[in-house]
Amino acid sequence: MTDALLELRGLRVSFRTEQGVVQAVDGLDLTLQAGEVLGVVGESGSGKSVSMLALLGLIDDPNVEIEGEALFRGRDLLKMGERELRGLRGRQVSMIFQDPMTSLNPVYSVGWQIAEQIRTHEQVPKRVAQRRAVELLESVGIPDAGRRVGDYPHQFSGGMRQRVMIAMALSCSPELLIADEPTTALDVTIQAQILELLDSLRVDVGAAVILITHDIGVVAGLADRVMVMYAGRAVERATTLDLFDRPQHPYTWGLMGSVPRLDGDKPKRLAAIPGQPPSLISLPPGCSFAPRCPHRFEACDLTRPALEARAGEGHLDACLLPADARAAAHATQLAAARGEA
Amino acid sequence: MTPLLEVIDVSKHFHIGRGLFGGGDVVHAVDGVSFEVQEGETLGLVGESGCGKSTLGRCIVRLHEPTGGSIRFDGEDITQVKGKQLRALRRDVQIVFQDPYASLNPRRRLGHIVGMPMQVHGMGSSSEIRERVAALLRLVGLSPEHINRYPHEFSGGQRQRIGVARALAVNPRLVVCDEPVSALDVSIQAQVINLLDDLQDDLGLTYVFIAHDLAVVRHVSDRIAVMYLGKLVEVAPAEQLYRAPVHPYTEALLSAVPVPDPRAPRDRIVLTGDVPSPVSPPSGCRFHPRCRYATEICGREEPPLIAHADGRVAACHHPLNVPAAAASN
Numbered sequence: 001m002t003d004a005l006l007e008l009r010g011l012r013v014s015f016r017t018e019q020g021v022v023q024a025v026d027g028l029d030l031t032l033q034a035g036e037v038l039g040v041v042g043e044s045g046s047g048k049s050v051s052m053l054a055l056l057g058l059i060d061d062p063n064v065e066i067e068g069e070a071l072f073r074g075r076d077l078l079k080m081g082e083r084e085l086r087g088l089r090g091r092q093v094s095m096i097f098q099d100p101m102t103s104l105n106p107v108y109s110v111g112w113q114i115a116e117q118i119r120t121h122e123q124v125p126k127r128v129a130q131r132r133a134v135e136l137l138e139s140v141g142i143p144d145a146g147r148r149v150g151d152y153p154h155q156f157s158g159g160m161r162q163r164v165m166i167a168m169a170l171s172c173s174p175e176l177l178i179a180d181e182p183t184t185a186l187d188v189t190i191q192a193q194i195l196e197l198l199d200s201l202r203v204d205v206g207a208a209v210i211l212i213t214h215d216i217g218v219v220a221g222l223a224d225r226v227m228v229m230y231a232g233r234a235v236e237r238a239t240t241l242d243l244f245d246r247p248q249h250p251y252t253w254g255l256m257g258s259v260p261r262l263d264g265d266k267p268k269r270l271a272a273i274p275g276q277p278p279s280l281i282s283l284p285p286g287c288s289f290a291p292r293c294p295h296r297f298e299a300c301d302l303t304r305p306a307l308e309a310r311a312g313e314g315h316l317d318a319c320l321l322p323a324d325a326r327a328a329a330h331a332t333q334l335a336a337a338r339g340e341a
Numbered sequence: 342m343t344p345l346l347e348v349i350d351v352s353k354h355f356h357i358g359r360g361l362f363g364g365g366d367v368v369h370a371v372d373g374v375s376f377e378v379q380e381g382e383t384l385g386l387v388g389e390s391g392c393g394k395s396t397l398g399r400c401i402v403r404l405h406e407p408t409g410g411s412i413r414f415d416g417e418d419i420t421q422v423k424g425k426q427l428r429a430l431r432r433d434v435q436i437v438f439q440d441p442y443a444s445l446n447p448r449r450r451l452g453h454i455v456g457m458p459m460q461v462h463g464m465g466s467s468s469e470i471r472e473r474v475a476a477l478l479r480l481v482g483l484s485p486e487h488i489n490r491y492p493h494e495f496s497g498g499q500r501q502r503i504g505v506a507r508a509l510a511v512n513p514r515l516v517v518c519d520e521p522v523s524a525l526d527v528s529i530q531a532q533v534i535n536l537l538d539d540l541q542d543d544l545g546l547t548y549v550f551i552a553h554d555l556a557v558v559r560h561v562s563d564r565i566a567v568m569y570l571g572k573l574v575e576v577a578p579a580e581q582l583y584r585a586p587v588h589p590y591t592e593a594l595l596s597a598v599p600v601p602d603p604r605a606p607r608d609r610i611v612l613t614g615d616v617p618s619p620v621s622p623p624s625g626c627r628f629h630p631r632c633r634y635a636t637e638i639c640g641r642e643e644p645p646l647i648a649h650a651d652g653r654v655a656a657c658h659h660p661l662n663v664p665a666a667a668a669s670n
Contacts, residue, residue: 043526157615187389187553189612192597196611214527217599221607240603258531260560262583262598263605269538270560272531276496 004071005176005208006032011068013047013054015061020281025051026232028068029307034175037202037209039223039240041216041255045277047232048212052178054078056093057085072176091121094169098181100161104153110137110164111149114171121172136167139204140197159190166197170205177202180212195222216255220244228252231278231288234307238315248310248317251289253330257337271337287320295321295329343416344377345547346401346515351375351410353396357620366620370396372571373410375646380514383541383548385562385579387555387594391616393571398517398551402436403427414515432462435508439520441500445492451478451503452488458510477506481536498529505536509544517549522557534561555598559583564652567591570627571619573646577653585662587655590628626658634659 013025025047032038042048053059055070055077070077072093077085089095097103105113114136115129124132130149137145140163153161162182169177179198183191199222202209211223219226219240226243228236228251236249247253257271275292284290290300297320305318321329350373359365371393378384386394399405401412403419411420419430435458438444445454455477456470464470475485481502492500501521508516518537522530534557540546552558558565559579566576567588575588586592593610612631617623623630629639636659644656649663 043528159615187616188555188597189389189593190615191599192609192611193613195599196609215599217601220601220603220605221599244601244603254528256601258528259601260531260534260554260556261601262556262559262595263600263602266560266580269535270531272535273528274532276498276529 003034003073004031005034005036005073006030007069007071008051008055009069009071011051011054011070012066013050013059014065016063016065017281022280023232023283024280025054026283028234030227030234030237032176032208032210035202035206035208036225037211037223039219039226040210040212040229041214041219041226042229043214043277045231045280046229048229049180052095052180052210052212056089056095056178057082058095087121090117090169090174091172092174093176093178094172094174095178095180096162096165096169096182098184100158100165100185101153103165104161106153109150109152110156114164114168117168117171132171133167136171137164139170140164140167140201141193142167157190159186159193162186162194163197166194166201170201170207173205174207176210177205177207178210178212181214182211183218184213184215191218198222216259217261228255231283232280233288233318234316235289235319236317237307238311238317242312242315246311246315247330248315248326249289249319250293250295250321250329250333252317253333254292257333267337269337271333287318294333295325297321342379345380345382345415346378346549347413348374348376348397348401349411349413351397351400351412352408353393353400353405354408368619369571369622370619371400371407372622374568374571374573375410376566376573376576378515378547378549380547381541381545382564383550383562385558385565386549386551386568387553387558387565388568389553389594389616391570391619392568393619394551394568395519397568398436398519398549401515401549402434402517403430404436428462432511433513434515434517435511435513436517436519437501437504437508437521440524441497441504442492442524444504445500447492450489450491454492454503455506455510458507462511464511473510474506477510480509480540481506482532496529497525498532501525501533502536505533505540509540512544513546515547515549517551519551520553521550523552523554530557537561555595567594570616570622572627572656574628574657575653575655576646577655578651581651581653585651585653587649587653587660587662588628588657589632589634589659589661591655592661626656634661 008028008030011025011028015022028051040048054066066078111133114133118129118132134145134149137149142148142163183194223240226240227234230251236252254273273292278288286301286303287305290296299320305320307316307318309316352373353371355368355370357366357368388394400407411418452474455474459470478485483502522533550561562579565579565582567574569590575591593612596610614631625640625642626644629635638658644658646654646656648654
């Protein structure tokens, strides 16, 4: 356990704005082992993307303030200079973004862009890098890669562009791959192709993956562990099986209940979560989910619940409900969803 | 009983890259689509991007002129109506758009946005309209005190509620919902779906619900129509479509949806390749280059829509989940 690949300790990210300080990430702790796939689930504004951008030094905003520690193989990413970070990004840690069109350079061929990345990190002749680019494109399933390596991003479809992005991210065999909503912009059949690809690549390359998504269905099929985020904080963290079998936090219940599903019987109504996420400028002093939570009691407004193992080892949640009350609360919520209340 | 909406062999082609002297290509966005919608029913229209579902929705509300075919509303042909008649149609048929940011005028107050349709149709004095706006806002779960606010002061989910209130302002009978929840977060999405559900029960609305998310469509629809590259490939009652899809494309589409259950078997049917260009669609069945059941006939002959048991209709030479006798048809 000592040689965790990535360890976040009390990561806080805030932005100074005219309206006040936006607390985008509010104390995030996390340990990721080598080769592990962690799913990070949350809605817009939950801080799931911004926390990952922060640890890679990719937030280019003079009004940002980042605190805490982010240890990658024991070295603190947040204390690294730009030069050092640049040597690490793309080589040991890679990132795939949601929109493959805006993350590729439109005026260079995809082969050129992949080869450039290889040559930035490794001393190899151009011809070798170019050949590696073709192999990489083949490995992510681009047909006729030898010819297409000279094509420009606009000549590829959305799914193919995302494959190019993945090829580029894997070009230096990274130890950690951060995928930020990699399939959100794609159609379902194309999404299935990309998820299949990510799954097979993680076996082949052996990289640890942080998969950021708003879709708990995507996480269920791919991740070893899941972290659920709400308003800049982690509210629950567990192994994927444990999270789906015994979800502990009322927000996780709400998230699962509000998604219409294809399997099983159709519920009469979706268990929508009332209200909206709180403003990140003035977070409530207690639990940030309290204003929308149907099981709130006095303590929730006053005490901020810590992320602790309350439901067995390795299953962490941030909810003040006592264990017995919690089971009952979840049961009523499920009954309501079936239309019994 | 006459269906409220009949879409008969409707096509919509767009010309692209055409110069002063003609030339250029034709995009076959919608090609010979027919279906009906009964009063009080919800018809889900699903397909991937570029399949023509939104174009078809816009043809129904007459935001696009169909290139061919006809559309009948309440028994009357509305394909060619103009002027006064078109305006009368707009009272009966309304649309809710996908993007709650782009579909509201940022420089108008809420009261003006929701009241505008009533003004246009001369539905009462300004004080009556104001009263009805307040009632509409309450109906969609917003506070009437917000009547003087601008769109930017609302969240995405609230804006979509404003879009719904505006569509309902003129008491329409048919509402075309074009991806009404796909821009929203899941917890907010559920709120808007429940709202649309309640409004249908209370007001007896008929919906054409366009979406790419099959789980959402299953939840809201009575019947579902699946489109691929401008063609209708299958229409069936919602539960039948999910339990026993007839068309291989429907089968693949359903299996591609990620299931929020880590123990669910992963027997995804992964379609190879991308959707072909609608400028030069494949011959025969448009799905055949990606279909795992395709045979020689599929590339040669276009399969007609054939009725199968349980109200299912599909266009396929090798239908799934039907008795063998019907399959040889």
